[in-house]
Every structure is written in structure tokens, then in C-alpha cells.
Amino acid sequence: MTMTATAGHAHADPHHIGIVIEHPGPASKRIVTAYGFWVFLLSDIVMFSCFFAAYAVLSGQTADGPKGSEIFEQRNVAIETVCLLLSSFTCGMASIAADVRNRFWFYLGMSVTCVLGLIFLVIEFREFADLVTRGYGPSRSAFLTAFFSLVGCHGLHVSAGVLWLLTMMAQVFAKGFRADILRRMMCFALFWHALDIIWVAVFSVVYLLGSGA
Amino acid sequence: MSDQTHMPAGHDLAPGDEEQHSVGTRILGYVVGLVLALLLTATSFFIAGTDLVWQPSIPVALIVLAIAQMGVHLVFFLHITTGPDNTNNVLALAFGLLVVFLVVGGTVWIMAHLNANMPPMDHIMRMQ
Numbered sequence: 260m261t262m263t264a265t266a267g268h269a270h271a272d273p274h275h276i277g278i279v280i281e282h283p284g285p286a287s288k289r290i291v292t293a294y295g296f297w298v299f300l301l302s303d304i305v306m307f308s309c310f311f312a313a314y315a316v317l318s319g320q321t322a323d324g325p326k327g328s329e330i331f332e333q334r335n336v337a338i339e340t341v342c343l344l345l346s347s348f349t350c351g352m353a354s355i356a357a358d359v360r361n362r363f364w365f366y367l368g369m370s371v372t373c374v375l376g377l378i379f380l381v382i383e384f385r386e387f388a389d390l391v392t393r394g395y396g397p398s399r400s401a402f403l404t405a406f407f408s409l410v411g412c413h414g415l416h417v418s419a420g421v422l423w424l425l426t427m428m429a430q431v432f433a434k435g436f437r438a439d440i441l442r443r444m445m446c447f448a449l450f451w452h453a454l455d456i457i458w459v460a461v462f463s464v465v466y467l468l469g470s471g472a
Numbered sequence: 473m474s475d476q477t478h479m480p481a482g483h484d485l486a487p488g489d490e491e492q493h494s495v496g497t498r499i500l501g502y503v504v505g506l507v508l509a510l511l512l513t514a515t516s517f518f519i520a521g522t523d524l525v526w527q528p529s530i531p532v533a534l535i536v537l538a539i540a541q542m543g544v545h546l547v548f549f550l551h552i553t554t555g556p557d558n559t560n561n562v563l564a565l566a567f568g569l570l571v572v573f574l575v576v577g578g579t580v581w582i583m584a585h586l587n588a589n590m591p592p593m594d595h596i597m598r599m600q
Contacts, residue, residue, distance in 0.1 A: 290489075294487060297488075305575065355502075445489070452549040459545065463516060464535075
């Protein structure tokens, strides 16, 4: 009996590092779901990298239209950035509250996240509308096309995130903190934090580098 | 036999999940992440508009600050760490980063060379 056990362990530990990993079978559904969503987020980031590459190539092609430094307002971008950073924090608070099944803090965290996301969207929409009314719409130059598609794509993601956020609040209201709801909540938190990472790249590459050059 | 170290079963961690911590520790993690991210953001905005530093260094500084801030987000908000239970998540991230660098770096590299090797536009017009 001891012999077979040793043989089994030697097989599980071929390099004799002294750590035997018992194979516990398939991973739990929480791990599988979140890992799959993580892979989706990475492919989403790869898609954004294509928009970034297009922007990097086209940022100088202004066709005698405005340059980035002439249309970007750093104050608005700073407000947008602070909104998204704080919303990432409150989203984290909401996911902690969901894990300890505290409804009050969950609703509070999600509501603040929602409001901050909406403030971000309003500022961005007003910036776009202002540019279009001044005649600097996406059809003005290749630079503006790349700018509107990159920043607009991020804005669309945030809009989808706000809708998802409201859905999560409704689901917790109707169904409570069930295991499947908690998995969805974890995916939502990952999505929201990943959007923040993309926004870091957007404000650094588009707004700050663009207004300097 | 007794010298074998047995790992507990189910030793993987979902992305976004942390190892077992108390609520206070988890909130503290988010607070630290928020403070670091705000500091890095403020530095970025300050560097972009200042005359205090050597001007050609500003783009490099902005990119370094952005990468640092993405790292802060990954560690403190997404909880992607280098722990043994996080190997799968880190490997997926590494592959994603590889593709991102190939796409962005490759595009910028090729398009810059194409631009440099193109004859001026009026030259092309005359050739037709």
C-alpha cells in the first residue's frame, strides 16, 4: 500500500520538489467563469490596441484641420479621469459588499459607481457634441476619425457597463445574492476595472501626449 | 511519506478574486490602489503641462507613468498577482500583452517606414 502511494506521488512529483499537487478535478464554476471572462477582456484590450495603433499612425494627418493641442481641454479630461478612478473604487466596495451579502453597501456602492459613470459619459458626450458643432466632426480629418473611433469606442464600453450595472442591481434586488448572481457581479467588476485601465491609456496617449505635441 | 508537503485542493484563484482576507484588509487594498492611482494621474497631468523638466523627456515620462498606473490597477483592483495560484491569469495576461505590443509596435514601425519611403505626393501625381 505504501509502495503504490509512493509510486503515485513520484508520478505526481517527477522532479522531486517536495510539493505534491493532488488533482482535485475540474476547477469550480466561479474560477472557470471568471477566467473565461478574463480571456474575453484581454481580447477586448487587443481590439483596443488596434484602435490605438490606428490613432498613433493617423494622429499627425490633420488635413489642415485642428491639431490635438487645439481641441483638447485638459480640465475636462482630469474630471473624467477622477470620475472613473473613484467609480473603480466604489465598484470594488460594491463587490466586497456582495461577497459579504450586505445589501445596503452593495446598492450604495453600485449607485455611486453608476452616477460617476454617467458624469463621465455626459462630459464626454458634451465634448463630442461641441467638436461636431464647431465643424470638427469625425469626417473632418483622418486624425479626428481615429480620435472619435478610439474615444467613442471606450465611451460605448462605459455605456454598456452602466447598463450592465443597472441589470446587476435589479438582479440582486429580485434574486438576492445567489451564486450565479455573484459570478455575474465578479465579471462586471472585472469589466469595469478593465475599462479604467483602457482609459489610463486613452488619457495618456490621446489627451496628454496629444496636447504636448 | 510524512515529509511530503500537500497543497490544499482547489488551489487556483479566479481573476478578480483575492486570497482569503478580512473585509478590512480588502478595503485597505482598494484604498491603497486608489491613492496610488490618483498620485500617478496627478503626476501625469502635472508633467504634461510643466516647464520644469526637460521637454523631450515628457512623452517617455507619460508612457512610463501610464504603464505604472496600469500595473497598480492590475494588482490592486483586478488582483492579478504573481502568486502560484494566479499562474493561469498571469499567463493569459502575458499573451494578451504580447499581441498588444505586436499590433501597436508593428503598426507604428511599418507605417513610419512606409511614410519615409514614399515619394512626395506631387511626385506620384506626375508619374501617372
